[in-house]
Amino acid sequence: MRVLVIGAGNMGLTYAEGMAESPLLSKHNLRIYDTDPKKIESLSKDTRFNVFDNLEDCLPKADIVFIAVKPYHSDGLFEEMKLMINDSQIFVSLMAGVTIDTIQQKLNAKKVIRTMPNLPAQVGKGVTSYTESSDVSKVEMLMVRNLLDTTGTSIHVNTEKFIDASTGISGSGPAYVFYFMQSMLEAAQKMGFSDYDSKILVSSTFEGAIELFNQNSISPKSWIEKVASKGGTTQAAIDSMDDNNVKQLIQDAAYAAFDRAVELGKEK
Numbered sequence: 001m002r003v004l005v006i007g008a009g010n011m012g013l014t015y016a017e018g019m020a021e022s023p024l025l026s027k028h029n030l031r032i033y034d035t036d037p038k039k040i041e042s043l044s045k046d047t048r049f050n051v052f053d054n055l056e057d058c059l060p061k062a063d064i065v066f067i068a069v070k071p072y073h074s075d076g077l078f079e080e081m082k083l084m085i086n087d088s089q090i091f092v093s094l095m096a097g098v099t100i101d102t103i104q105q106k107l108n109a110k111k112v113i114r115t116m117p118n119l120p121a122q123v124g125k126g127v128t129s130y131t132e133s134s135d136v137s138k139v140e141m142l143m144v145r146n147l148l149d150t151t152g153t154s155i156h157v158n159t160e161k162f163i164d165a166s167t168g169i170s171g172s173g174p175a176y177v178f179y180f181m182q183s184m185l186e187a188a189q190k191m192g193f194s195d196y197d198s199k200i201l202v203s204s205t206f207e208g209a210i211e212l213f214n215q216n217s218i219s220p221k222s223w224i225e226k227v228a229s230k231g232g233t234t235q236a237a238i239d240s241m242d243d244n245n246v247k248q249l250i251q252d253a254a255y256a257a258f259d260r261a262v263e264l265g266k267e268k
């Protein structure tokens, strides 16, 4: 099984690294291609994969091709790829919004798997949702799932609506968490803590809360009740958030990302 990753950026490189560390592929069978000469130069020193700056040398013989360029680069890329591909190749898109139908038409490809990964894949804690075109067999799905799982965990969804929806929850989601973290860091700094202490206070709080959540089957709502004493400090904070409609605003933000994913698909 020969795998090619197109686009050595945040997601493409992360996936290449995840696959390189798994026993599924040898260096010989893992290729990465990018158009940025600086990336090519720095990656060439990496012993984990074969690096290419030319599609002709790596695309025709690949069995599975991960596409990890920005959605607005996909048209140009598909145009270039079109003449070098064949019907047995499987194309795994990591791109937000770009639909299976668009990929099949513009690339003239049959077997397409559309995914939505997320950035914690960089530390083996990613979650990737995926769905496929009817031409992809069960065995092929399993093969690709094993590759996706080298970066964390994956969930299969039956329709592309859920790929767009997971873009709003898990794909963009790490940024919402970082937004919350940044807000708390700034509050700690305003209160007079040093940058170092602010970071420890905030990161330990996030890590501890996630650990509690993961180790127990209690909802976040119930955990809030365990932290908040009647008439106490936490209740003052939660009341302030409720008064400002923060829960609704977060849900609106997730829907904005979901809607934007759908919109990106229509722009193609």
Ligand SMILES: NC(=O)C1=CN([C@@H]2O[C@H](COP(=O)(O)OP(=O)(O)OC[C@H]3O[C@@H](n4cnc5c(N)ncnc54)[C@H](OP(=O)(O)O)[C@@H]3O)[C@@H](O)[C@H]2O)C=CC1
Pocket: 006, 007, 008, 009, 010, 011, 012, 033, 034, 035, 036, 039, 068, 069, 070, 071, 073, 076, 077, 094, 095, 096, 116, 117, 118, 119, 171, 172
């Ligand atoms: N970042 C994230 O958290 C997530 C991203 N995604 C999706 O992953 C995809 C990639 O995003 P991300 O990794 O952040 O983007 P990056 O810009 O970090 O990486 C894309 C890479 O592809 C290169 N590139 C551009 N055009 C071509 C081409 N024609 N052939 C080969 N390489 C090319 C870019 O070079 P150059 O810099 O010179 O343009 C860049 O190195 C996007 O479609 C995004 O929707 C999905 C989920 C999460």
Ligand SMILES: O=C(O)[C@@H]1CCC=N1
Pocket: 096, 167, 171, 172
């Ligand atoms: O912001 C984006 O469009 C991509 C998709 C999900 C995360 N990053």
